[in-house]
Amino acid sequence: MKILIYGLNYAPELTGAGKYTAEMAVLLASRGHDVRVVCAPPYYPHWRVAKGFAWWRYRHEVLDGVSLYRAPLWVPSKPGGVKRMLHLASFAVSSLPLLAWQALWRPDAAMLIAPTLMCAPGMLMLARATRASAWLHIQDYEVDAAFDLGLLKSSRAARVARWLESGLLKRFDAVSSITRQMSTRAASKGVDPSRVVCLPNWVDVATIFPLEQPSKYRLELNIPPEQKVILYSGNIGAKQGIETLADAAALLADRSDLTFVFCGDGAAKADLMKRCTGLTNCLFLPLQPFERLNELLNLADIHVLPQRGDAADLVMPSKLTGMFASGRATVAMARRGTALYEAVAPRGVVVPPDDAKELVAAITVLADDSQRRALLGQAGREYAERELSPESTIRTFEDRLSLFYRQDLRGKSVKTAPSYFEPRPAPVAAPQAPATAEEGAPE
Incomplete structure (x- = not known):
């Protein structure tokens, strides 16, 4: 066809x-x-x-x-x-x-x-x-x-x-x-x-998968093995509600064992960096090449996925599939009954949108419970393998x-005639040769 x-x-x-x-x-x-x-x-x-x-x-x-x-x-x-x-x-x-x-x-x-x-x-x-x-x-x-x-x-x-x-x-x-x-x-x-x-x-689960060894990004970013990484990776734009993560990082500034890593670019990045000024628990990375995506996603101990409350079911964050496939715990911000809530709730933690205190509470519980992080990560991975082919x-x-x-x-x-046409007999499609690479667009 x-x-x-x-x-x-x-x-x-x-x-x-x-x-x-x-x-x-x-x-x-x-x-x-x-x-x-x-x-x-x-x-x-x-x-x-x-x-x-x-x-x-x-x-x-x-x-x-x-x-x-x-x-x-x-x-x-x-x-x-x-x-x-x-x-x-x-x-x-x-x-x-x-x-x-x-x-x-x-x-x-x-x-x-x-x-x-x-x-x-x-x-x-x-x-x-x-x-x-x-x-x-x-x-x-x-x-x-x-x-x-x-x-x-x-x-x-x-x-x-x-x-x-x-x-x-x-x-x-x-x-x-x-x-x-x-x-x-x-x-x-x-x-x-x-x-x-x-x-x-x-998501291609053969490309994104849990690593058996620590991500190389830990060494490159000088993050000690005992440090828990809270990762946001993707577009940094108006629909993400990314400012809530900056507020959460500020509220967790006294937790020396937690590091927030923000990876990506977008229209709201400058504002996010301004909000995080003076916070020593925040690191920023530009958008990374595709061939390093699996290493990047495996940097996380906890993936965070913010979303503005007024964006419910207008968009579905594309980054979620990779987060699940990486086998790491996920915290998402979503209203009950939305597609994001239904996707994350059985295999992650969901908190209300735009609520930094609830996000901090969820991160704190997961950061202190390695067994629960592992169970949630495994559930996300199994879902990716089963449903996201x-x-x-x-x-x-x-x-x-x-x-x-x-x-x-x-x-x-x-x-057959497309539905917005007046119905008429459909002609037989004539065989045609496949397009060649030499065919070009009009200059």
């Missing part, structure tokens, strides 16, 4: 949606599908275009068997509400020529990764022109997050944005998200429940796509 994936973020980004989009594309390609991706140059979570890439030019490359077409992208150095919208809009506009180019390729299925929904009109037009099945996969409810987290504040704009969002969602043949609650939210926005699919994020998610995706096809009397694959 020819599958086009359209999304802002992609490898070599190490965190967030880009990581999972790239892994999905590579997995689909490894299973015999012909996969192309339209994306932006890597910039996240640093909010600057990576070295070796230019924000202003189109680029074609082949990475891990997947053909990538990158479109220009404006990246603000200090992202705010309006700047974020302009940032997303720049990609939605600049990527349109690439979509037109891919229409000549005539994909069988086209998947848009949200954010950003600003790309939805272009994707739907491509699907209509090529009779491809249109799929929307939501990693992040950007409209709800923008207003609920205060990034944008106009109530009138919120009503308009949510009306437009609902209208776009209902035009896709399938809408998926990464948790049961986030998938249910799509139905609450008007999507027919029969079109809603849950495609959870995953990438193959199971990809199979769900493939099985659902197969519903958009039927077999004619000659046994050839035939596309």
